[in-house]
Amino acid sequence: MGYRIAVVGATGNVGTEMLTILSESDLQVDEVHAVASRKSVGRIVSYGDKDLKCVDLDKFDFTTVDIALMSAGGDVSKIWSPKIAAAGAIVIDNSSAWRMDPDVPLIVPEVNADEVMNFKKGIIANPNCSTIQMVVALKPLHDRATIKRVVVSTYQSVSGGGKKNMDELWLQTKGIYSNDHFQPINFTKQIAFNVIPHIDIFMDSGETKEEWKMNVETKRILDPKIKVTATCVRVPTFVGHAEALNIEFENELSAEDAHELLRESPGIMVVDKREDGGYVTPVECVGEFATFVSRIREDSTQDNTLNMWVVSDNLRKGAALNTVQIAELLANRKLPRNAQSK
Numbered sequence: 001m002g003y004r005i006a007v008v009g010a011t012g013n014v015g016t017e018m019l020t021i022l023s024e025s026d027l028q029v030d031e032v033h034a035v036a037s038r039k040s041v042g043r044i045v046s047y048g049d050k051d052l053k054c055v056d057l058d059k060f061d062f063t064t065v066d067i068a069l070m071s072a073g074g075d076v077s078k079i080w081s082p083k084i085a086a087a088g089a090i091v092i093d094n095s096s097a098w099r100m101d102p103d104v105p106l107i108v109p110e111v112n113a114d115e116v117m118n119f120k121k122g123i124i125a126n127p128n129c130s131t132i133q134m135v136v137a138l139k140p141l142h143d144r145a146t147i148k149r150v151v152v153s154t155y156q157s158v159s160g161g162g163k164k165n166m167d168e169l170w171l172q173t174k175g176i177y178s179n180d181h182f183q184p185i186n187f188t189k190q191i192a193f194n195v196i197p198h199i200d201i202f203m204d205s206g207e208t209k210e211e212w213k214m215n216v217e218t219k220r221i222l223d224p225k226i227k228v229t230a231t232c233v234r235v236p237t238f239v240g241h242a243e244a245l246n247i248e249f250e251n252e253l254s255a256e257d258a259h260e261l262l263r264e265s266p267g268i269m270v271v272d273k274r275e276d277g278g279y280v281t282p283v284e285c286v287g288e289f290a291t292f293v294s295r296i297r298e299d300s301t302q303d304n305t306l307n308m309w310v311v312s313d314n315l316r317k318g319a320a321l322n323t324v325q326i327a328e329l330l331a332n333r334k335l336p337r338n339a340q341s342k
């Protein structure tokens with residue numbers, strides 16, 4: 001028998017990707033329910049070649065499903081994840097609401113799959129999109145040469161902020177061409193033809209919460225001893241996050257060895273030729289599952305240090321794909337069906 005799954009936030013950027021990936025997954029699925037807010041009731045979303053009618057979160061009976069894939073934002077998750085878990089379904093949540101809760105495993109399947117069953121609240125968290133692609137690339141290198149410190153600069157697409165941010169980049173861009181000035185709404189400054197070094201709120205330390213998340217989440221998933229310092233930047237691309245990493249190791253690791261190691265590692269595609277176009281850019285990773293690694297090279301200014309460029313589809317590996325992979329891990333570990341189902 002297969003699982004019964006609810007996708008909460010089914011009309012959103014991440015929710016629609018979840019439905020697509022779920023329809024292509026090997027996971028045995030008996031039923032899928034598309035759940036969104038009241039305003040989307042009756043709206044049709046695609047699940048493979050099937051149409052699903054959206055239902056209202058407030059009215060949905062979660063005792064009828066085994067797994068809820070949540071991507072409706074942190075505020076919704078804070079209220080609803082405990083209610084859904086109390087109804088006997090396991091929640092896999094995409095928001096930042098539960099990531100630092102010690103009773104909630106924070107999972108990237110290529111890195112810490114063995115922790116997936118340690119859910120004490122019936123909730124499992126999906127890390128931040130920028131963290132996910134970074135730790136997928138760091139894990140094999142850490143296992144080989146022990147990472148001491150990572151300096152990361154991100155180039156994050158506007159889809160990280162939801163559909164409204166994608167629409168605004170489009171309107172701002174059109175406005176500039178048609179001399180029809182558009183005041184920023186969801187961004188602090190003009191994003192079209194610009195970059196903004198500000199994602200999420202500022203913290204007392206002066207870093208942004210996105211930068212803080214990359215640090216604390218990496219420690220939780222990979223190793224608390226690793227130091228991470230980040231500068232997170234929003235750029236005017238629609239989908240696909242890029243990251244420039246400078247990685248300092250305890251032990252020696254040549255660029256050539258890192259190249260070989262990454263090439264054999266799960267979830268990673270190395271595209272690294274020292275010629276025009278021998279690297280991956282965000283538009284090329286859209287719709288792909290892999291985390292792409294390019295520009296692997298030694299940092300000549302410091303011993304045991306490598307530089308590299310990491311690119312991934314933030315709506316897929318950064319969110320929907322990682323969530324579905326977590327559901328697959330649960331299935332492989334024989335997660336029982338919801339005991340509260342009648």
Ligand SMILES: NC(=O)C1=CN([C@@H]2O[C@H](COP(=O)(O)OP(=O)(O)OC[C@H]3O[C@@H](n4cnc5c(N)ncnc54)[C@H](OP(=O)(O)O)[C@@H]3O)[C@@H](O)[C@H]2O)C=CC1
Pocket residue numbers: 008009010011012013014015035036037038039040057070071072073074076094095096126127128129130159160161162163164314315318319
């Ligand atoms: N791993 C990561 O880093 C990422 C995490 N995320 C998380 O996923 C969330 C969704 O992102 P994204 O898909 O890009 O956002 P969108 O804005 O594109 O979609 C939001 C979805 O949430 C639903 N929703 C919002 N409020 C409610 C409510 N009160 N009740 C029920 N449903 C509601 C919306 O339904 P409706 O259309 O009916 O309003 C819609 O389906 C983000 O807020 C973030 O927390 C997103 C990207 C990456």
Ligand SMILES: N[C@@H](CC(=O)OP(=O)(O)O)C(=O)O
Pocket residue numbers: 094095096127128129130156157159160161199200210213314
């Ligand atoms: N902050 C990410 C997306 C996101 O929603 O992150 P989080 O789930 O950590 O709030 C971005 O804007 O690219």
